[in-house]
Each structure stands twice: as structure tokens, then as C-alpha cells.
Amino acid sequence: MSKIIFLAGMPRSGTTLIQGQLCKIGCVCLGEVGQTIQSIRREKIKKSKLSPKNHWNNKKYDELEYNEFWQPLIPRINNADNVVKATEIVYQEAIRAYPDSILVDSSKHIGHLRNSLNGKYGSIVEVYHVIRDYKSWLRSIINYEKQYGLKKEKFSALRWFYVNKKLELFLKKNLVKSHTLYFEQLVLLDEFNDLEILTQISKFQRYDSIFFEMFGSFKNMDKINKGIIKYDARWIIDFNPPIYSFFLDRYLRTIKKKHFKN
Numbered sequence: 001m002s003k004i005i006f007l008a009g010m011p012r013s014g015t016t017l018i019q020g021q022l023c024k025i026g027c028v029c030l031g032e033v034g035q036t037i038q039s040i041r042r043e044k045i046k047k048s049k050l051s052p053k054n055h056w057n058n059k060k061y062d063e064l065e066y067n068e069f070w071q072p073l074i075p076r077i078n079n080a081d082n083v084v085k086a087t088e089i090v091y092q093e094a095i096r097a098y099p100d101s102i103l104v105d106s107s108k109h110i111g112h113l114r115n116s117l118n119g120k121y122g123s124i125v126e127v128y129h130v131i132r133d134y135k136s137w138l139r140s141i142i143n144y145e146k147q148y149g150l151k152k153e154k155f156s157a158l159r160w161f162y163v164n165k166k167l168e169l170f171l172k173k174n175l176v177k178s179h180t181l182y183f184e185q186l187v188l189l190d191e192f193n194d195l196e197i198l199t200q201i202s203k204f205q206r207y208d209s210i211f212f213e214m215f216g217s218f219k220n221m222d223k224i225n226k227g228i229i230k231y232d233a234r235w236i237i238d239f240n241p242p243i244y245s246f247f248l249d250r251y252l253r254t255i256k257k258k259h260f261k262n
Contacts, residue, residue, distance in 0.1 A: 001124065002095045007106040008113055009130035010163050012140040014183040018130060019106045027102040030094055034105075034112025036070065037086045040077045069097070087112075088119040095121070110167050117176065127178035129167055134160050136183070 007015040023029045080086040094103050171178045
């Protein structure tokens, strides 16, 4: 029987990179199934509103029309009763096309994860929650926006914490088989091929130095070379952060009282 790995986490947390590594060891990568389904089902209405998001969806849809896997599924996805049924259709066809394989869905968002778990293939879904350290993630977000000319949004420590914590609690509450992957550990501790993954990140991000991208300062090079992680995201599980800033510490206490009483 096939197994489905769902890569969950925030945008710019490294899910695309991890998906690429899983492909290299023999997994079948389906891409962002949830976002692809959304692009297909929006086709009927999106042409009337030419926002930047809809331009992106149009481009995505045009690519799907020439994809040998997705093209036959477009009418079935459009005719599905809801997104959960549409997700089932994609998983069913992927399992049929690649029997006894590990399939990777990198949809990331908790809404897409619910759709995957609520369908009849939910029992074979295993979740990998990818967490990237806040400072590393924020630097990546800022550079990503500059690179693609996107409109700047407000990305705060509060949002980073809330999304990751909400996902973690969702997995525990629903007793989903899951693992937490810390992006910095994957890069520095040889869980993947260290040199290979560093080279890929440099090319993917188009930055001069992966170490500047991850840690924000060349002063940490000696620690990096020894494999010591300066910014570790593991504190997110027990609400015990190191002192990144007064801002972060204050809001963590507030958000814990309001949203995570149990």
C-alpha cells in the first residue's frame, strides 16, 4: 500500500527543499496538491477579477493543461462536490499510477491538511511538520519579497509562533502520525547529504551565502563549522523560548493565555 507524506509548515520554511531531497531517495513528489486544486476550481470565476493573485492562478492553470498527470484530472476536480472529494481524486490517481510508493504532498497549510485527513485516504497520511527558526525564516521572507517584487506584508514573531503552534496542537489533538523536522538541524547535522543540501539552498535562494541567509551574521561561522546550532526552534513545543527579544517573549505569554489554555 502506498503512503502519503504531507509536508506542513509556514511558507519559506524549507518544505520545497525537503521535497526535493525526498524525491532523490525514491519518493514521488506531487507538489502542492491543495494549492493546485484551488487553482483548478477557481478557473470558472478568476478571469473576471484580474488581481495579482489571479494572474498567478491563470499561469498555474495554463501549466496544468499540458501536464500529463494533472490534465486528465481537471474536469473531475471541477465536478467534485467539495475540496475533500477533489483531494481524494488526486490521491486515488497518484496511488494508481505509483502503487506501493511514498507520495509527497507539500501543500503546507493546515486547511489543506484537514482536507487530506478527512478523505478516505486520511489513514495513510503521515505529516512532517517543518519548522524554521524565526530569524532565519524572517530573513528568507524579506529576501523572497525583494526578489519577486511582491507587496510587503507584516511578518511578525507572533504570526510565526501562532501558525506553528496551532499546527502542532492540531496534530496532537487529532492523533495524527507526525514528525517535527527542524530546518537548521537538517542542514547542519547530516540528516541529509550536508554538502548537497547546502549547494541546493544557495542555488534555490540565489543568495551569496547560505550562512548569512540562515544566521544573519558571519560571526557565527566558527560555531556553524562545529555543527552547533545557535537558533534552535525546539522551544516552540514547551513555550520556553530563549530570549530573542522582549517583543517575542511578551507576546508569547499573551498568546499562551488567550489561545492555548489546555
